[in-house]
Amino acid sequence: MTKKAFIFDLDGVIVDTAKFHFLAWKKLADDLGISFTEHDNEQLKGVSRVRSLEIILNLGGVNMTETDKLIHLKEKNEDYLSYISEMTHADVLPDVPRILNFLKAHHIPIALGSASKNAKQILEKVGLLNIFDAIVDGNEVSKAKPDPEVFLIAAQKVAAKPENCVVFEDAIAGIQAANQAKMLSIGVGEKEVLHQAKYVFHDFTEISTEFLEKLLD
Numbered sequence: 001m002t003k004k005a006f007i008f009d010l011d012g013v014i015v016d017t018a019k020f021h022f023l024a025w026k027k028l029a030d031d032l033g034i035s036f037t038e039h040d041n042e043q044l045k046g047v048s049r050v051r052s053l054e055i056i057l058n059l060g061g062v063n064m065t066e067t068d069k070l071i072h073l074k075e076k077n078e079d080y081l082s083y084i085s086e087m088t089h090a091d092v093l094p095d096v097p098r099i100l101n102f103l104k105a106h107h108i109p110i111a112l113g114s115a116s117k118n119a120k121q122i123l124e125k126v127g128l129l130n131i132f133d134a135i136v137d138g139n140e141v142s143k144a145k146p147d148p149e150v151f152l153i154a155a156q157k158v159a160a161k162p163e164n165c166v167v168f169e170d171a172i173a174g175i176q177a178a179n180q181a182k183m184l185s186i187g188v189g190e191k192e193v194l195h196q197a198k199y200v201f202h203d204f205t206e207i208s209t210e211f212l213e214k215l216l217d
Contacts, residue, residue: 004216005160006103007151007178010114010137012170013188015091015126017116018045020083025056028076034060045171048115048144049073084118087125095204100131102212109133109158113150113167115141134158145173148181155181166215172196184215 011017022041029036034056044052053073057064064072103110111134112119119137123129134157136150143149148162155165167178170189175197178185186201187194194200201207 003109003160003164005109005111005155005158005165007111007113007154007165007167007183009167009169009171009174010112010116010119010122013168014093014096014112014128015087015122016093017084017087017122020080023083024076024079025052027079028053028072029056029060032056032060032062032072034062049077081118081121084122084125087122089127092126092128093204095207097128099204099207099212100128102209104131106216108216109160111154111158112136113154114138115144115150145171146176146180148177148183151177151181151183155183169197170194 008014011021018041021044022038025041025044026036036056036059040056040059043055047055050069050073053069053076100110110132112123112132113136115138116122117138120129120135123132123135134154136154136157140153141150151165151167152162155162162181162183165181165183166186167174167181167183168186168188169175169178170187172193175185175187175194179196185197186199187197188201188203190202191200
């Protein structure tokens with residue numbers, strides 16, 4: 001049997017930390033007197049921390065020195081970390097444990113491929129750190145999705161060929177990264193947004209055991 005491996009993004013797939021990012025960015029925007037809504041926040045999805053700050057500054061027409069940008073980025077991250085420090089297993093998205101336990105029971109390698117630099121801390125908080133055979137996070141990659149680097153490193157870590165990997169992603173850049181890596185891409189979210197994925201499910205509750213078994217063939 002060909003060795004399969006499953007790779008999961010973190011934010012929006014395993015846990016919903018987007019709300020904490022929004023709260024931290026909103027606090028920063030409020031401090032700068034910039035109006036920042038959940039609609040504005042959509043522009044920040046899958047975008048680096050530095051670029052996110054630039055988008056917010058542009059919204060408010062605010063200019064800032066590089067030194068001040070670094071100070072605000074540090075403050076934003078500290079606020080975000082204070083939010084995620086309160087996370088528990090209850091923050092794991094619906095049916096994620098069922099999928100992970102199914103894969104564990106079938107001895108399938110499970111990897112994390114995330115841009116988050118706080119991935120290990122988050123997984124520890126929600127009680128899932130030990131279930132992953134490999135973790136590739138923002139501390140290990142130099143190229144952001146849609147570059148496939150994060151997924152290729154994850155495949156390497158679990159000794160699986162890219163074409164035998166299945167990737168779960170909630171962002172179009174992540175789907176594009178998986179496709180570029182020649183991996184099977186599964187979108188978790190809206191079909192209109194993730195239409196480049198091989199399969200799309202609204203969330204893990206829609207993924208049947210039969211579907212998972214087919215992926216293992």
